[in-house]
Amino acid sequence: MTGVSGRRVLAVNPSADLYGSDRVFLDAIRSLRGAGASVEVILPRHGRLAERLESDFVPVHTADFPILRRSLLSVRPLGALAAQAWPTVRGLAASIRSLAPDVVYVNTITLPHWMAAGRKAGVGVICHVHELDQLPGPLASVLLSPLLLADRLVVNSQATQRYVRSRLPRVGPRVSLVYNGFDMPAALPSPPAFGRTRRLLLVGRLSPRKGQDLAIEALSLLVQWGHDVVLELVGDTFDGYEWYEEALRRQAASLGLTDRVEFGGYQIDTSSAYARSDVVLVPSTLESFGNVAVEGLAAGRPVLATAVGGLPEIVENGVNGFLFPPGDAATLAAGAARLLSNPAKATDMGAQGARAVRARFGKDRFAQGVFGAVASVSRLTVPEVAPQVLSPTRR
Numbered sequence: 001m002t003g004v005s006g007r008r009v010l011a012v013n014p015s016a017d018l019y020g021s022d023r024v025f026l027d028a029i030r031s032l033r034g035a036g037a038s039v040e041v042i043l044p045r046h047g048r049l050a051e052r053l054e055s056d057f058v059p060v061h062t063a064d065f066p067i068l069r070r071s072l073l074s075v076r077p078l079g080a081l082a083a084q085a086w087p088t089v090r091g092l093a094a095s096i097r098s099l100a101p102d103v104v105y106v107n108t109i110t111l112p113h114w115m116a117a118g119r120k121a122g123v124g125v126i127c128h129v130h131e132l133d134q135l136p137g138p139l140a141s142v143l144l145s146p147l148l149l150a151d152r153l154v155v156n157s158q159a160t161q162r163y164v165r166s167r168l169p170r171v172g173p174r175v176s177l178v179y180n181g182f183d184m185p186a187a188l189p190s191p192p193a194f195g196r197t198r199r200l201l202l203v204g205r206l207s208p209r210k211g212q213d214l215a216i217e218a219l220s221l222l223v224q225w226g227h228d229v230v231l232e233l234v235g236d237t238f239d240g241y242e243w244y245e246e247a248l249r250r251q252a253a254s255l256g257l258t259d260r261v262e263f264g265g266y267q268i269d270t271s272s273a274y275a276r277s278d279v280v281l282v283p284s285t286l287e288s289f290g291n292v293a294v295e296g297l298a299a300g301r302p303v304l305a306t307a308v309g310g311l312p313e314i315v316e317n318g319v320n321g322f323l324f325p326p327g328d329a330a331t332l333a334a335g336a337a338r339l340l341s342n343p344a345k346a347t348d349m350g351a352q353g354a355r356a357v358r359a360r361f362g363k364d365r366f367a368q369g370v371f372g373a374v375a376s377v378s379r380l381t382v383p384e385v386a387p388q389v390l391s392p393t394r395r
Contacts, residue, residue, distance in 0.1 A: 003375030005036030016047025092117035112146035124377035157310030181366025201277035211283030297353030320353030
């Protein structure tokens with residue numbers, strides 16, 4: 001018994017794309033519906049995520065609602081927008097009542113108004129926390145304060161769990177650790193080819209936080225050291241971040257690497273990219289979990305990742321890959337050189353990683369965690385709180 005059959009769930013996501021937390025959201029919706037829950041989804045616009053949901057016959061609504069963007073994460077803009085919060089909350093609460101769910105499932109902490117609206121509507125609230133931000137203490141506490149309104153918090157890593165509990169000790173008993181889940185092939189994957197030209201792969205949004213510039217810098221060092229190697233970048237930019245892709249292309253050209261940096265763009269199915277790679281890179285400045293690290297290991301590729309956030313919970317240094325300090329291109333290049341120069345060792349590390357992630361990060365374990373969170377939420381059970389819900393701008 002899952003405890004969710006017959007439950008009515010209203011699920012809200014801040015994005016219509018299909019990247020890390022969006023894919024986790026999609027997996028949660030599919031798991032809930034497969035267990036007999038009735039689910040409706042609200043998104044800010046139509047897009048790839050809506051197309052996937054609609055292909056599964058999930059009712060999808062689009063609406064204009066506030067999203068807490070990083071550009072607002074300073075005291076002055078947050079304070080200036082606070083007065084707009086409660087009219088918005090009242091309107092969202094009315095929408096919730098009209099749909100009559102048992103539970104509002106809010107994906108990420110960027111939707112504080114929905115948490116407050118669920119509370120006002122008298123509906124149980126779950127927030128799935130994917131964020132792990134390096135913000136000053138007081139600002140981090142303000143950003144997280146709407147979580148006090150939730151009945152249950154689902155966090156994606158021990159690192160995220162420590163972050164939330166350190167800022168909001170009162171929510172401790174309501175926190176559930178649920179690692180992201182992944183489809184795992186029945187058979188172990190084929191080993192890397194390690195052809196004459198070796199291949200590095202980095203999958204993710206083209207964004208300064210994902211570290212594509214660091215990967216290009218490390219590639220330059222590898223070429224200087226005599227390695228015949230290319231770097232494939234799979235992903236596109238956020239709206240407004242097109243400048244970063246242009247900067248990456250200029251960087252590659254200035255280092256004489258135009259023919260060695262491949263921009264693959266957004267790919268719905270990245271399995272072929274993993275299959276043609278030899279080593280997977282995750283040089284992010286911060287990751288609350290690290291989907292790409294799991295996907296790389298599941299594909300049987302050793303992973304080079306920064307020792308930040310949830311990545312050390314996935315990559316075991318010297319066993320299935322190497323960890324390196326954030327921002328350290330030389331150490332990243334040195335780790336890649338060790339793997340590229342020793343295909344047998346790299347293949348063994350990838351195989352160990354593939355076995356390990358199958359045991360820890362399967363879809364079934366993820367689904368059971370989501371079921372437990374939804375089943376635990378009834379009508380409001382947390383004490384009344386004077387929330388500090390600070391209004392973001394609208395899309």
